[in-house]
Amino acid sequence: MGERQHEDPDLVTASHHDMLSSVLGSKEEAVSSIVYNYKHGFSGFAAMLTESKAHQIAESAYLLRPLKQKIERLYLNLSCDFMRERERERIHNVFKLPEVISVNRSRSVPLHTTRSWDYLGLGYEKPQSTGLLRRGNFGDGIIIGVVDSGRRIWPESRSFDDHGYGPVPSRWKGTCVDDSDISVDYRSPRDFQGHGTHTASTAAGSFVGNASFHGLGAGVARGGAPSARLAIYKACWAIGGCPDAAVLKAIDDAIHDGVDILSLSLSELLHPIFASIHAVAKGITVIFAGGNDGPVPQTISNDLPWVITVAASTIDRSFPTDIILGNGRTLVGQSMCYASSDPGYKELVPFGSCSVVPQYLTQLADKIVLCFDAAGETSLLLAGLTQAGARGAIIARFPRSLLPDCSGIACVLVDYDVGGQIANYAKVENASGRIPVVRVSPASNIVGNQVMSPRVAAFSSRGPSIYYPDLVKPDITAPGVDILAAVRDGYQFMSGTSMACPHVSGIAALLKVVHPHWSPAAIKSALVTTAHTANAYGFPIEAEGVPRKLADPFDFGGGHIDPNKAADPGLIYDKTPLTVWRTVTNVGDTDSIYRAMVESPPGVNTVVEPSLLLFNASTTTHTFAVTFTPLMMVQGDFNFGSLTWFDDGKHAVRIPIAVRVIIHDFISDTS
Incomplete structure (x- = not known):
């Protein structure tokens, strides 16, 4: 994936064909082997080549790279899964091409699932x-x-x-x-x-x-x-x-x-x-x-x-759901159960881990189960319950926001405390010879500051x-x-x-x-x-x-996004090739004074020089240095702080700081 050597995309494509022609023996075969030409933003292509040819290209690129002062940088993305074994030897010719910097097998990446x-x-x-x-x-x-x-x-x-x-x-x-x-x-x-x-x-x-x-x-x-x-x-x-x-x-x-x-x-x-x-x-x-x-x-x-x-x-926003026990007691969980998924009162069957699929699944038809989720894996159980004709599942686990996908059955999350109360109710009912029953009601909507x-x-x-x-x-x-x-x-x-x-x-x-x-x-x-x-x-x-x-x-970077403040940040950091010295540009009021306030990471002394930035019509950018000095010569983990530039109260320009003290020639604690 390198810079194009030609502005004309057709010439970039032609260079790809010429390269592969020298390897495959003909332009027709080169054209037919290419899956994608990358010709607009950068130069490269994806081609159907054998593994041996791909290896040959990459080996040549590695050996010849120091000899080339100016190279047409090409990216080859090679798929080898559908090639016949007898074609493998043809890859070696591609490795010998000096225009190639790297060769990589094509992979597939997953989708990341008002x-x-x-x-x-x-x-x-x-x-x-x-x-x-x-x-x-x-x-x-x-x-x-x-x-x-x-x-x-x-x-x-x-x-x-x-x-x-x-x-x-x-x-x-x-x-x-x-x-x-x-x-x-x-x-x-x-x-x-x-x-x-x-x-x-x-x-x-x-x-x-x-x-x-x-x-x-x-x-x-x-x-x-x-x-x-x-x-x-x-x-x-x-x-x-x-x-x-x-x-x-x-x-x-x-x-x-x-x-x-x-x-x-x-x-x-x-x-x-x-x-x-x-x-x-x-x-x-x-x-x-x-x-x-x-x-x-x-x-x-x-x-x-x-x-x-x-x-x-x-x-x-949250979706609280009433869980009504047979003794009339109501507890609250979270779900996305809607009205048509309300199963009414059904027999409650408690068992252990949600990550274990019980052998008696067929006996759970038209019932609601209670399980405890310590491993965070409920998909196999929920799929089995749906197939078996169960009417619902109550999942007790450590509090978290993500609701499971329970298509087909009523599904509600509770914390361990509520799960324990439901399990105790079932235990008392069973000991008394009664069948414990429970109803999972449709969820409601709550919006606002009452949701933390x-x-x-x-x-x-x-x-x-x-x-x-x-x-x-x-x-x-x-x-x-x-x-x-x-x-x-x-x-x-x-x-x-x-x-x-x-x-x-x-x-x-x-x-x-x-x-x-x-x-x-x-x-x-x-x-x-x-x-x-x-x-x-x-x-x-x-x-x-x-x-x-x-x-x-390391959880949230600078923090939670604030769109309206981002429109008027006061100062902006533009990219520079340096990491110790940073440059900021004033995009706020023309005549501004900013003062640095440092929340120093524990165990580190942080100095900002200069700590005062004065902007006017002729001075719109300033460069400053941040120096970190460990207070203890101890091999450490990451510690966090922040640097914030304040003006007269209108702007607070904050960036996070992550520092780890590393002692050279010392075995790092990587546990």
Whole structure:
């Protein structure tokens, strides 16, 4: 994935053909072997080659790289699964090509599986002077590229109704692919899975009244930038996942087409995330989902410095559900049970772990079971209960926000205390010769400050980065739990950093309207430095896990996104090649004075020089240094602090600090 040596895309493609012709023996075979040509944003191609040929290309690239001063950088993404064994020897010729820097086998990456916008302060009623939604003109004129499983483009998806929109921006160079259905998936931007539909409508869906999931979460559904244009790039399929060759092609096309924002709710990317640097170099803000492998540390995905990596957190909405025992006592859990799923009173059958599927499943038909979930794995049991004809499941586990997928049966979550009370009721009833019964009522909606939020979701991947430990990742957290958005047949709740990512994409689109000349780094800086680390009551944001803890920068980066503050951050950090010295640009009042306030990480002395920044009409940027000195020569873990620049009270420009003291020639504590 390198710079193009030709401005003409046809010449770039011709160079790919010439290269492969020298290996495969003919131009016709070279043309037929290429799956994708990357010719707009960078140079490279994906080709169907044998493993031996791929090995030959890579070996040559490694040996010849020091000898070349100027190389046409090519990215070859090779799929070897469908090639005959007798062709393997042909790979060796490709390895000998000096134009090749790297050769990689094509992989597939997984998809990262509405109150949220009002919760973020982007309500429709906000005045233009203070609300980013109106200041940003609803995202009008901005093009958001979404790389995902596609989008349902037929008229039934009201979230994509473009009635009343003006002309397409003149800078748009792309074309729309005609829709053509095939049996399992759609060879077009049409979405078979629903994941891409959900993420696209979250970023820029139109206003849709009376949207709900069977009455839950009812209200107006919309995207963060409802007047922005959507360019959908389908790189994920029902069979085969998201091949990185297809993701690369989507990024390359998006660069050519003229998108302003690129939103990728995908994880475990390797080669495509490096290709994203070409998009950023063209002024495109690139936003990635951080992954759903939390709360384990060092699980963060898509962690390069030039992209925005997003964690997932909760919003101020919950779905309390009454659990009515046969003795008349009512307890409360959380569920997405709706009226038609109410099974009435049914026999209660308690047993142990939710991760163990009992052998007597067939005896659970028309009953409600109670189990205790310590491992976080309930999918096999729930699938078995549904197949067996059970009517419901009560799952007791350590408190967390994510509700399980219980399609087909009434399913409710409770904490261990409530689970123990239900189990004790069943024990007393059985000891008395009575059959314990229970009813799971339909859920209700609660919205507002009585729901403690935000909390970083347990599933949200955590830092630090394995590959780039000097970076604080993720960069920011955004709503990603129980998000209501469009799917194939209406509206549905989904959770994941996939849902958090398009929230940031929609906000970035609004910022691009208000500040059209901001670079991707400036947009990222505004989002990170204005994020908040406390909830509505002023308490520190928590991170879910076992047990819960106070969130730190490896959970949520700079904190929880605050769109309206990001529109007026005061100072912005633009990217520089240095890491110790940093440069800030004044985007606030012309005559401003900022003072540094440091919350030093424990065990470290932090000095900022200069600690006072004076801006005026002729001085709009300042450079400062931050020096860290350990107070104890002790091998340590990461500790956290922050640096905040304050002006006269209007702005507080905060960045997180993560420091680890490392003593050279000392065995590191890696436990």
